[in-house]
Structure formats: C-alpha cells, structure tokens
Amino acid sequence: MKVKYAILEKQDLYRWVEYLKIKARLYAPKKKENLFVFGPVKNADEICLDYIPTILPPKKYYFPQKEKLLEFSIKPFKSEKAIKEFEEYILFGVHTCDIAGIQCLDVVFREYPEDPNYLNRKEKMTIIGIECFKYCDKYANCTSMGNNVPRGGYDLMMVDLGQNFIIHINSEKGERLVVELDYIKEAKPQDLAKLENFRNEKKKMFREELNAPLPEVYKAFSEYESFHSEVWNDVGRRCVACGNCTAVCPTCYCFDIVDELELTLNDGLRYRIWNYCQMDDFAKVATGEDFRKGRNSRQRHRYYRKFKYPVDKYNRYFCIGCGRCSRTCMADIILIETVDSIVDPANAQNYKGLIKNMPEVCQITQDTGACDDR
Amino acid sequence: MIDKAILLEKMKTSPYKPMKARIIEAKMVTENEKFFKIELEGKINLSHEPGQFVMVSIFGFGEAPISVCSSPTDKGFFDLTVRNVGMLTNALHKLNEGDIVGIRGPFGRGFPVDNMFGYDIVIVAGGLGIVPLRSLIRYIMHNRNDFGDVQILLGCRTPREFLFKEETKEWMRRTEIKFKCTVDRADPDWKGNVGLVTSLIPGVDINPVKTYAVVVGPPVMYKFVILKLLEKAIPDHQIIVSLERRMRCGLGKCGHCQIEGIYVCQSGPVFNYAQLKDFRGECHEGECYEKKI
Numbered sequence: 026m027k028v029k030y031a032i033l034e035k036q037d038l039y040r041w042v043e044y045l046k047i048k049a050r051l052y053a054p055k056k057k058e059n060l061f062v063f064g065p066v067k068n069a070d071e072i073c074l075d076y077i078p079t080i081l082p083p084k085k086y087y088f089p090q091k092e093k094l095l096e097f098s099i100k101p102f103k104s105e106k107a108i109k110e111f112e113e114y115i116l117f118g119v120h121t122c123d124i125a126g127i128q129c130l131d132v133v134f135r136e137y138p139e140d141p142n143y144l145n146r147k148e149k150m151t152i153i154g155i156e157c158f159k160y161c162d163k164y165a166n167c168t169s170m171g172n173n174v175p176r177g178g179y180d181l182m183m184v185d186l187g188q189n190f191i192i193h194i195n196s197e198k199g200e201r202l203v204v205e206l207d208y209i210k211e212a213k214p215q216d217l218a219k220l221e222n223f224r225n226e227k228k229k230m231f232r233e234e235l236n237a238p239l240p241e242v243y244k245a246f247s248e249y250e251s252f253h254s255e256v257w258n259d260v261g262r263r264c265v266a267c268g269n270c271t272a273v274c275p276t277c278y279c280f281d282i283v284d285e286l287e288l289t290l291n292d293g294l295r296y297r298i299w300n301y302c303q304m305d306d307f308a309k310v311a312t313g314e315d316f317r318k319g320r321n322s323r324q325r326h327r328y329y330r331k332f333k334y335p336v337d338k339y340n341r342y343f344c345i346g347c348g349r350c351s352r353t354c355m356a357d358i359i360l361i362e363t364v365d366s367i368v369d370p371a372n373a374q375n376y377k378g379l380i381k382n383m384p385e386v387c388q389i390t391q392d393t394g395a396c397d398d399r
Numbered sequence: 400m401i402d403k404a405i406l407l408e409k410m411k412t413s414p415y416k417p418m419k420a421r422i423i424e425a426k427m428v429t430e431n432e433k434f435f436k437i438e439l440e441g442k443i444n445l446s447h448e449p450g451q452f453v454m455v456s457i458f459g460f461g462e463a464p465i466s467v468c469s470s471p472t473d474k475g476f477f478d479l480t481v482r483n484v485g486m487l488t489n490a491l492h493k494l495n496e497g498d499i500v501g502i503r504g505p506f507g508r509g510f511p512v513d514n515m516f517g518y519d520i521v522i523v524a525g526g527l528g529i530v531p532l533r534s535l536i537r538y539i540m541h542n543r544n545d546f547g548d549v550q551i552l553l554g555c556r557t558p559r560e561f562l563f564k565e566e567t568k569e570w571m572r573r574t575e576i577k578f579k580c581t582v583d584r585a586d587p588d589w590k591g592n593v594g595l596v597t598s599l600i601p602g603v604d605i606n607p608v609k610t611y612a613v614v615v616g617p618p619v620m621y622k623f624v625i626l627k628l629l630e631k632a633i634p635d636h637q638i639i640v641s642l643e644r645r646m647r648c649g650l651g652k653c654g655h656c657q658i659e660g661i662y663v664c665q666s667g668p669v670f671n672y673a674q675l676k677d678f679r680g681e682c683h684e685g686e687c688y689e690k691k692i
C-alpha cells in the first residue's frame with residue numbers, strides 16, 4: 026500500500042457511490058421518516074451521511090435476525106450447511122461506534138468454536154466509515170467508550186473536511202476501491218494538516234459522557250455491592266421487558282435455534298433467530314427453574330454483559346456508546362444514568378430523567394429535523 | 400489470531416451440523432424416562448468424558464442438551480436417558496430401535512476423573528441426577544483399581560422413579576462399592592430408607608482430605624447436601640456438582656446458559672464448589688448461598 030490518505034471532492038461523491046454499487050451490494054444510512062436506517066442503495070442521493078445512529082445497527086447484515094444454519098431432511102437423514110455462497114457487500118458511511126460493534130462480534134465469533142456463518146459474512150464485508158463531527162444526542166456515550174474517533178476495524182474511513190473528504194486507506198481491500206479512479210487523489214500535506222485541525226476541534230467538543238473514567242466503571246461493576254445495588258431494583262421496576270434495548274444493540278448476539286419444516290414435512294431448514302436476555306423465559310429450564318427471574322436481574326445481566334463480563338473474558342467493553350438502548354427505551358432507562366449510579370450511588374438519589382451536561386437538543390436535529398427530542 | 404487459510408477451511412463446515420446416529424436399543428425405564436442406546440454412523444466412538452453432554456436433534460422438533468450416561472470405556476455406542484418434559488423430549492420418546500437422530504458434541508467439561516484417581520469417592524444423586532452420574536459410576540467400575548473406597552447415595556421422590564434398578568442391584572452385589580438409597584415417600588412394597596438424601600450423609604464414614612464428593616440433582620438439593628459435606632470437612636474444590644441451564648448452542652455463543660461471565664455449556668456443566676461459591680447470584684437458591692435480588 027502506497028497511498029495512506031486520499032482526497033475525494035464532494036462533487037465526486039455520487040460518482041464514487043455509483044462506482045461502488047457496481048463493485049458490490051451497497052448498504053448505507055438513509056432517512057426514514059424522522060429516523061435513520063441502513064438500507065440498500067438504489068440512488069446515490071438516498072444516502073444520508075449526516076445521521077444519528079440508525080434504528081438497527083448494520084448488525085442485520087453480518088448477523089441477520091433470521092439466518093439459515095442447516096438444510097435438513099428427515100428421511101433419508103441429511104444435514105448440511107445451508108448457505109454456501111455469500112455475496113460481497115459494502116457497508117457505506119458507518120459511524121466509528123458501529124465499527125467498534127463489528128470488532129466486538131469479531132472477537133466473539135472468531136473464538137473457538139468459530140462461527141462459520143458470521144465469518145463467511147465478515148469475509149465478504151467491506152467497511153467504509155465516516156467520522157462524526159457533531160454530537161448525535163444526549164443518549165450517546167461514545168466518547169467515554171473511546172469510540173468517537175476511528176480505532177481501526179475498517180477498510181476506508183472518510184472525514185468531511187468541508188469542500189472534500191479525506192479518506193484513510195486501512196486495507197488492501199479498501200485500497201482497491203480508490204486506486205484506479207482518477208478523481209480520487211493522494212492527499213497533500215495541507216490536507217493532512219486540515220485533518221489534524223479537525224481532530225483538535227473535535228477534542229474540544231466531545232466530552233466524556235459518563236461521570237467516571239472507564240477503569241473506574243469497571244472497578245465499580247466488579248464491587249460486590251454493585252451486584253446487589255438498589256439501582257437494579259429501580260431499573261427492574263421500570264423495565265417492561267420488551268427487549269428493544271437488546272434488539273438494537275450492536276454488541277448483543279444472543280440467539281435461539283428453530284426448525285421449520287416444508288409442506289412435505291420431510292425437508293426443512295434450521296434457523297438461528299435473535300433472542301433477547303430481557304425476555305422472561307430466556308434462562309428458564311424445562312423443570313421450571315428460572316435463573317434470572319426478575320426484570321431487575323435481567324437488566325443487571327445486560328449491563329454486566331457490557332461493562333464487566335466481556336472485559337474479563339475478551340479484554341474489551343461491549344458497550345460502544347451508540348446510545349441506541351436509551352434512545353429506544355419506552356421506560357426511559359438511560360444507560361448513562363444507570364452506569365453513573367452504579368459508580369456513585371449518590372447519583373441514584375436524583376436519578377430519574379436527569380441527564381446532565383449534554384446538549385439539550387440533538388445537534389443534527391437542528392439541521393435536518395431528524396430526531397425529535399422526547 | 401488464527402491463520403486465514405485454516406479459518407477459510409473451517410468455514411466450509413459448521414459446528415451446528417449434527418452427525419447421523421442410530422438408536423440401537425430403546426426402552427421405557429420409568430413412567431417418564433426412556434433409555435436409548437445410540438450408535439454414531441460408522442460406529443465411531445463419541446470419545447466423551449464422563450459428565451459431558453450431547454445436543455440431540457430431531458429435525459423439525461429442535462435440539463436439547465442430554466447427558467451421556469455411559470462411560471467412554473463403553474465402546475462403539477453411548478447411552479442417553481431422557482425425561483419427557485416438552486417438545487423435543489416428547490418426540491424423542493416416540494422413537495425406537497432403528498430410528499435416526501442427530502448428535503452434536505460432546506460438549507462441556509466432565510467430571511475431573513484424572514484428579515480423582517487414588518481418592519475415595521462419595522456420589523450423591525437426587526432423582527434424574529443419577530443419569531449423568533451413571534457415566535462416572537460405570538467409568539469407576541471399569542477402572543476400579545484407580546480409585547479408593549466408593550460410596551453411592553441415591554435419593555428419589557418415590558420408589559417408582561428409581562432409575563437403573565437392575566444395575567443398582569448389580570452395584571449392590573459388588574462389595575467394593577457401597578450403595579445406599581432412600582425415598583421421600585415410600586409405597587407399601589418399599590423396605591428401604593425413607594427421608595431426604597441428606598439424611599444418608601451423616602452415616603457415611605469418610606476421610607475428608609482423601610475424598611471427592613460428586614453431587615448431581617435438582618437445584619434445591621445442592622444447598623443442603625453441600626452443607627452436610629462441608630460439615631464433614633471435605634475441601635471446597637473436592638465437592639463437585641453438575642448444573643442444568645437452558646442451552647441452545649453448546650458453543651458458548653447463544654447466551655442462554657450463562658451464569659454471570661461463565662458459559663455453562665463450555666466451562667461446565669461440571670463445577671467444583673470453590674467455583675460455585677464465587678457466583679454472586681443467578682443461581683437457584685439451592686445452588687449457592689448468595690443473597691438474591
């Protein structure tokens with residue numbers, strides 16, 4: 026790899042998108058009513074690069090909600106891996122937080138015994154990221170998690186420098202999508218200076234959203250008292266166990282396995298479908314024992330699966346700070362509040378609905394009217 | 400990080416894919432439990448450890464984790480004993496000799512037999528708990544000289560739930576294995592002990608540092624049995640249990656079997672009490688002592 030940074034003029038963006046569409050299936054953020062979703066790109070102008078986290082993360086492309094595992098028949102007995110061919114695809118305009126989410130699932134599914142469906146899809150994936158310059162809204166905690174800036178895991182990363190994009194080339198796969206194009210040029214020293222300036226400006230704007238630095242959060246979650254904190258009872262009382270928080274989380278990967286028979290009642294497919302640890306029968310066994318019976322213990326489990334267990338197991342926090350869980354929760358269970366209260370129980374006193382020192386209105390809303398503040 | 404070429408090769412197959420297996424013997428052993436002898440295609444050995452489990456598939460009905468109840472020293476086949484409680488187990492009960500099932504596994508960690516060599520063994524079984532323990536008991540019988548004194552304590556709710564009656568008689572005939580059993584509720588034909596399995600423990604004579612106690616039963620049983628064993632001064636790490644959790648994948652991925660940061664399908668189902676003690680909750684009241692929320 027020679028060129029590490031390249032420049033794309035804004036007027037050439039759509040041209041490049043058309044080029045990418047020919048190379049592989051292209052998915053990008055699009056506007057949907059007041060919100061955003063990742064979807065297939067028909068026309069380049071559908072793409073919205075100025076967006077707050079999509080309703081569902083791009084997870085739906087590399088860990089689909091319902092995915093074929095096996096093709097089977099009963100007589101004669103046959104069981105085979107269901108999908109043999111996977112298609113190349115490009116995730117375009119992915120936020121740095123969502124890229125961290127992909128890195129989390131990489132760790133999980135690459136661990137022995139490796140998961141072939143995930144790895145097959147990951148193999149075919151190209152990630153073109155976009156670095157944020159505005160705060161999404163009061164729900165995000167990306168800065169505390171260290172994911173407001175790129176930390177690898179992508180093929181190309183775009184940064185909006187005003188009249189053009191500077192593109193960081195981070196893999197050979199990514200390089201192939203820019204080298205042969207005459208309108209994408211090598212970046213000059215003054216472009217790199219602009220990038221540095223961008224990062225400095227950004228530092229001034231993004232503040233850590235959690236009261237305590239991450240190591241302290243981890244420490245608090247490791248304390249014996251935290252496991253039995255009143256906070257879980259409070260959260261549990263409010264939670265309605267809808268499971269939305271886990272459905273929208275880029276790092277949640279629990280699943281169930283179900284069989285579906287064809288009309289012949291002989292051939293069929295075995296699927297894996299998303300399942301949520303917030304559902305009431307998630308940890309229940311056939312004899313009736315339920316090992317996480319209360320919503321309090323299930324919520325606690327969710328938080329520990331972000332801030333404690335994966336840190337012990339994989340040396341990685343499994344919250345990427347996208348804020349989706351808080352944004353979607355109808356019971357106003359806000360991750361930032363919950364974590365702050367675990368770290369400092371005093372915070373739990375003036376808890377409900379209190380979200381401190383965050384921009385009141387989402388900055389992107391002001392431009393696009395996109396995310397109506399609740 | 401593993402080599403990409405190896406990874407690509409691995410991705411061609413799938414750990415979700417069951418092996419073909421044939422039922423070579425099937426019989427009801429109680430009103431609710433059916434016993435199966437199973438042979439993998441090509442008569443290959445399952446190569447399990449005592450205490451491990453397999454995922455049994457019937458296409459169209461799904462999969463369930465079932466303990467292997469034969470010993471790895473039983474070659475060419477393996478045994479399962481299944482209680483009919485739901486969808487998959489009900490379908491399994493309808494199968495008989497010659498029928499085909501899918502098998503994945505073996506999964507998990509079994510009983511630490513290597514560490515148990517030379518020790519005295521106390522086995523405490525409650526109800527269906529005798530099923531996974533049968534793999535250990537048979538293993539011990541086949542390697543009798545590697546172990547010290549062996550005592551088996553079995554508790555059932557009623558005499559009718561007694562599993563492996565014939566084998567039990569066989570065990571009782573063998574003088575080198577002591578066997579005691581009790582039922583919660585007797586019927587007119589019952590001549591043995593009546594009471595909970597815990598009532599048998601004070602009567603056993605043990606040298607605690609030289610003893611491994613292996614306990615398997617319903618969750619409520621653990622607390623009381625473990626307390627009695629601790630009273631006998633058996634060290635924490637020499638008290639072995641096997642836990643039941645909901646399981647879907649057996650691969651440490653689906654999340655159902657998780658106790659705090661531990662995946663029971665991979666790190667268990669067998670644990671020692673020193674490990675169990677560290678769980679702060681998420682256990683049934685019986686399994687550990689911690690305060691519940």
Ligand SMILES: Cc1cc2nc3c(=O)[nH]c(=O)nc-3n(C[C@H](O)[C@H](O)[C@H](O)COP(=O)(O)OP(=O)(O)OC[C@H]3O[C@@H](n4cnc5c(N)ncnc54)[C@H](O)[C@@H]3O)c2cc1C
Nearest residue numbers: 311452463464465466480481482484485486487488643644
């Ligand atoms: C490591 C391990 C080892 C195990 N070993 C064994 C073993 O050796 N032998 C064994 O028998 N089991 C064993 N089990 C338990 C076994 O896995 C479960 O009984 C099995 O998964 C039930 O699956 P199912 O599809 O039949 O039930 P499901 O269809 O999943 O249904 C169970 C659920 O539905 C309810 N239900 C459905 N039908 C009925 C009904 N007729 N009566 C009452 N409730 C009902 C139950 O309350 C329960 O909540 C083991 C479990 C684990 C984790």
Ligand code: SF4
Nearest residue numbers: 264265267268270354
């Ligand atoms: S979205 Fe809110 S109400 Fe729904 S399960 Fe999650 S925390 Fe509970």
Ligand code: SF4
Nearest residue numbers: 274344345347348350
């Ligand atoms: S826990 Fe919430 S904020 Fe963290 S990654 Fe999941 S959805 Fe995003």
Ligand code: FES
Nearest residue numbers: 648649652653664
């Ligand atoms: S059974 Fe799926 S993680 Fe253990």
